[in-house]
Amino acid sequence: MPNLVNLENVAISFGGPKPVLDGVSLGIDSFDRVGVVGRNGGGKSTLISILAGLQLPDEGRVSPVRGLRMAAVTQQSQPKGATVRASVLGGEVPDHEWAADARSRTVIEGLRPGGGRGLDASVEGLSGGERQRIALAAALVQDLDLLVLDEPTNHLDVEGVRWLAAHLLARRTAVVVVTHDRWFLDTVASRTWEVVDGKVEQFEGGYNDWIYARAERTRLADAAEQRRQNLARKELAWLRRGPPARTSKPKYRIEAAEALIADVPEPRNSVELVTMARHRLGRTVIELEDATLTVPSDPPRTIVDRQTWRIGPGDRIGIVGINGSGKTTLLRAIAGERALDDGKRVQGTTVRLAHLSQDLSDLPLHRRVLQAVEDVAERVFIGGREHTASALAERFGFTAAQQWTPVSDLSGGERRRLQLVRLLMTEPNVLMLDEPTNDLDVDTLQQLEDILDGWAGTLVVVSHDRYLTERVCDRVVALFGDGIITDLPGGIEEYLRRRDQQVDVSATATVASSSAPNTSAEVDRRAARKEIGRIERRIEKLDTREKQLHTLLADAANDRARLMELDAELRALISEREGLEEAWLEASVD
Template sequence: MAGQNLVNLENVSAHVPGDASRVLLDGVSLGVERGERVGVVGLNGGGKTTLLEVLAGRRAPDGGRVSRLGGLKLAYLTQGDDFPAGARVRDVVLADYAADHEWAADPKARDVLGGLGLRDLERTVDGLSGGEKRRVALARALLGEPDLVVLDEPTNHLDVEGVSWLAEHLLSRRCGVVVVTHDRWFLDAVCTRTWEVANGRVESYLGGYQDWVFARAERARQADAAEMRRRNLARKELAWLRRGPPARTSKPRYRIEAAEALIADVPPPRNTVELLNFATNRLGRTVLELEDATVRIGDRTLLDRQTWRLGPGDRIGIVGVNGSGKTTLLRSLTGERPLDGGKRIEGKTVQLAQLTQDLGDLPKDMRVLEAVEAVAKYVRFGKEEMTASQVAERLGFPPARQWTPVGRLSGGERRRLQLTRLLMAEPNVLLLDEPTNDLDVDTLTNLEDLLDGWPGTLVVVSHDRYLTERVCDTVVALFGDGKITHLPGGIEEYLRRRAAAGTPTEAPQAASAPAPKAASTVSAAEQRAARKEAARLERKMEQLTKREEQLHAKLAEAATDPQKLMELSAELKSVETEREAVELEWLEAAERAEA
């Protein structure tokens, strides 16, 4: 039933194994309810995975207590995929089904196998790629009837279509979900609550990524924090969110009005005309062109006599399913991969830089700042000049961390260093292949802010839908027909075209099992009732919010009256508690209205 607690953490502490001085969780108390979907965000190395391990019972806390519902069924997806040697895909995923007709008659099993593209069940896991192993592990976690699903980076190695399917699948489940991911579109689409792990604490916020951004910006505004750059960055991010495509679910009107008041004076994320002038001055008219180009991969034709011209200041995102040839297309643009027909044209003033998935080019004998300054000590983004240290700090290296030897960096930190060095070279054409890999949400936001002021031609290949929509003005797709298809409607149009063509991945077929029709879990009458209930609750939240504002004003007036302050503080706390309870009810009603 809704509201039933599945797992509770009480005053839990945990530190880095072997190093008690590095505290990851410090007196954390929280819980997960049935039906609640929690997104976990925070800096790399901040304790997100440790929190999941403690929740799932994979690690005992160093202090505090963890209690779980009796008979709790829990599924856990770790970051590593460990399978028995020689096992087949079916052995890993379908071990609980006695025969093919059993899983084939189960619509959930068919949906999971199809959505994750697991067609060949007889393949051994030993021969699978990293991405394929990840999808097998995810399928194993999603099958069955768990009460709580705990997922650590489930969107890694999924393309845009796979991420969209996973979001829809989790929304259709009635179990609790706790997920660590840096995919902000996914957080917004799926989560009803967000946990931010930072400095050993876990702050809880209602809603997904947009709500979290708003809460952080509002908290900074109310506190009048001295940390002006971070506050402005949060406000700028919020401005883009409100100007972008509408959110997946409606927000309470009082929250929308508060957000719009907060961002009323924030300019657009980037001045397109100004950047185009910069780019044209740096690049001239000719940048990169593929003329009548043909590219083949084995017996498959990736490009069939295609002409594609990249102009100064173009910001292009490339989408397509895994294996569609996106990375090969980038290599063809750079000239690293010769064309099988046609010609490649490069402008005389082009200074090209490419972010690849290979981290082998970093100087391990240097410290972080030395490795950055070895490229350049200063860089200009539009009108803004920044030092190497400033750029490194924006991309997740605080001053103390800038003196760490490169050889001692984590995988995520090496990725950030690679990106920092790339930007310090001041290229005027930038090709990014999966730039979001191993980057946390704050670093991604800072990267996007840097790219907002970067005057040049940008091409991005990414499964991160949010980043593509955020930094790119144009989206093109590889549909496997030998063409580069322009998508005026962006990623939404890409998903519509894939669905209309019947190309979403299909589940493997087994012995004549009828596919049951999906039944709506909520009737039209129930939806209408839920909409009325949501409207009533929204009005109630507006009243409570106004009461909070009145109490804050009265508190300021009663600054010299201790007795009055105590009375007002008690009333304010009561109103805040009531508002949070009403907001939870509103979220449930909104979900029923859209089911």
């Protein structure tokens, strides 16, 4: 099949000294899954906006195939309806109609647009994150050839990110996605585009493949520079001594990609860092004793119920849970910014705590970047090394010239980076990070992780970014809604398994005791729920098999006997699914 969209010599500039994109030519094939990476402000969002036809280039041509069915969800996408239902489904579609469509049913159950408010909730008053999920759901319910997404994981929890990855893998739809979520990128992408210096470098595979390829590219560039220097030295020697004796040329061998990291040590020495942390912090860091924490609602919701939890020197803890489970509230309570409803919080006398919140209002907008950093401190020791304010700012992507940019002129991602630099300049020994990956590019995340690798302190992280949590944390705890802070020795994999079990138990919840009224009605409802679950699982299997059959039919175009066999199976499958959908509706009505 022809490419779905072609870009030919595309260029665009916004008045800066360099074009954002310069002579970019590329194409999207049917069923491609492309991850787009690059520095904040490097042109990722501009590239996909041009690709989706939302923005015109200054030069070059964008050529979509005729009849292309495409949807784009950008960070500016807004719901297009008064209610969640109208925004997602394109109108006030009744439940029995959208539930009969496998794709709509899967998307609505997977993304839960509107959250606990349901489909009939008004869009007015919803948060930006909730609106983004509605816009994403509205795109995913459509039958598309190409789906263009800009940071779709920003407002999803760990479960939501996993669901979206599985959904995109199961669809026969081309996908182009800008994302900083490295687990998501590595799971979904079959190709990676890196936007750098106005160009787009193309790589096969996802995040891991891109990192290997970039490391190999750096190695080859270093080798080329070394060869150039060697040639210069040889030329000087020849001028001084005359032509050297003829010798055979040495043979060079490019090692396998693993050789690039063969002599690289582990990211951190946990034992050594804990020992250093004890010297800096002592035995007591932060402790919650018989703590209860609630949030106002009707009725009030308990996040933590009479829990005793001790955070020690050198602990590296990740907190996970679904959106709304109370992770940020718990983090604020640990930091002492939110009072407990009951119990006691104890903080060690040597603790110097820094908290990276999701609020950017603490930045001095009237100052320049370097001034804003030096207002905190001019020098800092991190990982046993001294860093000047300018050097640390440069490490987080602020070049010498950019350090004189007014803070008020920075983008959201740049302000987030500045917030991190200022936080680290306080030289804390206890660090609380609330969704630190929001608005940060991959290179900045790598710099943050590199600094944390040698950081001798206590770390507590709330993040939906699975890669970051697994990379910097040695321990994971979860909030499952039962008032308990649950330790997960198996990390995020264990969390996802337990959540799956929790959802299954909820779907087939045990009925009230035999002494309760309306027991027979409860039993009937439980049986109906189990039947609905069984039907939905069977429909999902049929949907998967239908996709396989369409592929097999295309491959068997010249084999008449095989075509008839596959066609018969497809007809039987469609008939069975129609019967199941009718049964699902009957069970739902009952």
